[in-house]
Amino acid sequence: MYIQKLAVFDLDRTLLDDRSFISDETAARLRAVSAPGLACTIASGRDLERIAPYVRQLTWLSVPVIAEQGAVVVDPQNGHILMERAISPEVLLGSVETVRSIDIPVNMILYGRGDPQVFRNAGAPSFVDEWGSSWYASHLRYVPAASEIATDGVRKISITCLPENTDAVRHLVVESLGSRANVVKADMNFVNIMDAGVSKGAALRWLIDYLGLERSHVMAVGDCEADRSMFATALVSVAVANADEQTRSLARFVVPSNNEQGAAVALERFAAGEFGV
Incomplete structure (x- = not known):
């Protein structure tokens, strides 16, 4: 065409x-x-x-x-x-540590060449139950040690939370990662993280x-x-x-x-x- x-x-x-x-x-x-x-x-x-x-x-x-x-x-x-464009291990693991440390309940999804990795921080419910596929909910687990996270080939990180918490989550991630990452509010309850550029x-x-x-x-x-x-x-x-x-x-x-x-x-x-x- x-x-x-x-x-x-x-x-x-x-x-x-x-x-x-x-x-x-x-x-x-x-x-x-x-x-x-x-x-x-x-x-x-x-x-x-x-x-x-x-x-x-x-x-x-x-x-x-x-x-x-x-x-x-x-x-x-x-x-x-x-x-x-893959995310650098520095940005990926920095994002994971931010999610682990904040007191706002969130789920985190790592997307790349392999199956998505789906995590939640302490006390967080599942925010992926209503997605079209039950795969995400069935693979949701608490944020593991850094050594248990597959970092190769991850291209994008999504953080999902309650809509009223999205701006606060975005602020905390930007504060943590600075200019190393591009952090955007992608929807009412989503923050996406990619490498800078x-x-x-x-x-x-x-x-x-x-x-x-x-x-x-x-x-x-x-x-x-x-x-x-x-x-x-x-x-x-x-x-x-x-x-x-x-x-x-x-x-x-x-x-x-x-x-x-x-x-x-x-x-x-x-x-x-x-x-x-």
């Missing part, structure tokens, strides 16, 4: 509604958008396994997917890794070069802090109306919310040239 224009969408609270679904109506509307050389993909903090169902639903299989907060770019058709925006720059595109022909659509680095990369930056205030202020355009098919509106307007491209 010849690609001339690229639309990149965050997943949670952008493509997905507040029930974590893409309705049949929204999916049909997204699939119906057509323009010469236009392609679409997803940029998410999730791993490919948890992105793939939506890629298949939308039939967006022609362009690599940005996963794990930009730590990896993957071909959605065969799972082949095109680009990846790893972000959705950096991965999007790599993907633009890989596809031979111009930044002026790229649209990024998102809702939160984790998406702002894409806004600095794509010339067309779009926030859904449910985005936080700072993310909306950084976007060139705002469309209806994730519950009002805002992603479909953005794609239709982009394809029609209404965003100036």
